[in-house]
Each structure stands twice: as structure tokens, then as C-alpha cells.
Amino acid sequence: QHSGRAIFMKSFLVAVTNPKGYLFCSALLPQFIDPAAAQAPQYLAISLVFAGIDFSVMFAYAFIGAKAIRLLKASATRWIDRACGGALLALAGSLAFYRRANT
Numbered sequence: 001q002h003s004g005r006a007i008f009m010k011s012f013l014v015a016v017t018n019p020k021g022y023l024f025c026s027a028l029l030p031q032f033i034d035p036a037a038a039q040a041p042q043y044l045a046i047s048l049v050f051a052g053i054d055f056s057v058m059f060a061y062a063f064i065g066a067k068a069i070r071l072l073k074a075s076a077t078r079w080i081d082r083a084c085g086g087a088l089l090a091l092a093g094s095l096a097f098y099r100r101a102n103t
Contacts, residue, residue, distance in 0.1 A: 025050075 015021065033042050069077070
């Protein structure tokens with residue numbers, strides 16, 4: 001059993017070392033920054049809005065997932081896992097045999 005601090009640190013390090021977040025922010029944020037105005041308050045405001053939206057969405061995912069787990073029986077959960085796994089295998093198979101048309 002890991003402590004809450006250890007889980008937090010592991011999650012934090014994964015998030016900080018993930019380059020996708022940096023690429024996303026570097027592509028999205030400059031569009032909303034006015035170069036003539038003070039930049040620090042603008043970045044702070046955008047960061048707070050982004051963090052608030054992200055927290056709300058992640059909290060909603062966790063809440064809905066927790067409710068779904070309680071409502072579903074173990075056998076139903078197993079069948080959902082099998083169906084999702086089968087769909088992923090079918091997608092992988094279709095990608096493996098996909099041929100581009102000669103143009």
C-alpha cells in the first residue's frame with residue numbers, strides 16, 4: 001500500500017516529464033496573449049482557467065467512473081472489458097492490414 005504522498009509524487013513526475021502537455025500549451029496559449037500588455041497576469045489567468053477546466057473534467061470522469069463501477073456487477077464489467085479489448089484488437093488488425101491506394 002502506497003502513501004498518498006508517494007502516489008502524488010509519482011503522478012506529478014509523470015505529468016511534468018510528459019512533453020505532450022508542453023507542446024499543447026505552446027501551440028494553444030500564444031494565441032490568447034497580447035504581446036503589448038503585461039504577460040505574467042495573462043499567463044496566470046489562462047493557467048487558472050485551464051487548471052479549473054481540467055480539474056472539473058477529471059473530477060467528473062472520476063465521479064462517473066466510481067458510480068459506474070458500483071452499478072455494474074463483476075460479470076458486466078468483465079464483458080465490457082472483453083468488448084473493449086475486442087474492439088481494440090479489431091482496430092489494430094485493420095491498421096495492420098491497411099494498404100494505401102496508389103495515386
